[in-house]
Amino acid sequence: MTRRYWNISLEEMMEAGVHFGHGTRKWNPRMAPYISAKRKGIHITNLTRTARFLSEACDLVFDAASRGKHFLIVGTKDKAADSVASAAIRARCHYVNKKWLGGMSTNWSTTETRLHKFRDLRVRAEMGQLSRLPKRDAAILKRQLSHFQTYLGGIKYMTGLPDIVIIIDQQEEYTALRECVTLGIPTICLIDTNCDPDLADIPIPANDDAIASIRLILNKLVSAICQGRSSYSYIRSR
The missing domain is CATH 1.10.287.610 (Helix hairpin bin)
Incomplete structure (x- = not known):
């Protein structure tokens, strides 16, 4: 898979509050490698690692989109719902932004x-x-x-299981994540400091509570998907 430049700026991520994690009492020790500091009782995410994994995720979705693969974006909490819908519509992806119905994929x-x-x-x-x-x-x-x-x-136009699932807030969408793991569907998860990075194929350490943070991550992924789709359309038209 070819690595590309996705214009991921540390300054832009700081402005969006991507680096703010949860309180130090509410964390998952497995997130330690992704945390750079503690400030006023809050864990601070290492944005260099965030940029690295976000870039890797963008490479993956670009490559998949350029081969005509299908995506599902899942984010049902209020702060994420509108951003999930608009991002999915922009990139012509399927999405779930209200409630994940148990067995939606496994059944x-x-x-x-x-x-x-x-x-x-x-x-x-x-x-x-x-x-x-x-x-x-x-x-x-x-x-x-x-x-x-x-x-x-x-998901009204879905005719089969997605090839890649993008999950906003691993804790909130745990049922969806477990179904993906069961079926072997690759996942890209936005993970805050209270999450388990080992459950995602590509974890993106970031603030999953701030709308600006969620929107920034989604915009980067969606931009990569759109570019991949353009490449796919060009190849098919030749």
């Missing part, structure tokens, strides 16, 4: 059945069929459609 056949029902309901709604049903039946189907849109809206 793919059930998820696929739900997606088929979701697509069928969308088509019926677009054709105006729901408005021609009795009010009670229409209300039930509209509630189902709203539920599907909330929890499956970001």
Whole structure:
């Protein structure tokens, strides 16, 4: 895999607060190699290592995107949800930003059945069929459609398991991470000082609570994916 330059600036990361970790009492000892200092009871992440792993992750997603691979971005906590959706839409990735439904990947056949029902309901709604049903039946189907849109809206075009999963906040998305590990799906995880870096294929040590930090990491990854997709489109058109 060729290494590329991704314009990852330590100054930019400091401005976004990427280096701020959790309190020193709330940490995972396995994060020790990624921590550079303690300040006022807070661990400070080593941004040099963050830059190194972020660059490695960008190389990976660029290479995967240039070969037409599919990505899933997962981040369901309030501070991450909007950034996850906008980043995924920009890079034409699938995403989950409300709630990870247990078995979403390990029980793919059930998820696929739900997606088929979701697509069928969308088509019926677009054709105006729901408005021609009795009010009670229409209300039930509209509630189902709203539920599907909330929890499956970001993966409505998925036709199979993703090739790479990007996870924002390992602790919050532990179920999703374990499912990826079970299935052998490579993961890129944004990990704060209370996380376990050994669970991710590529851990990116960074503040997973600050919106600016989350957005910066996602923007770098998404930029690499977009460049990879452009390369893939160019190769296919030749």
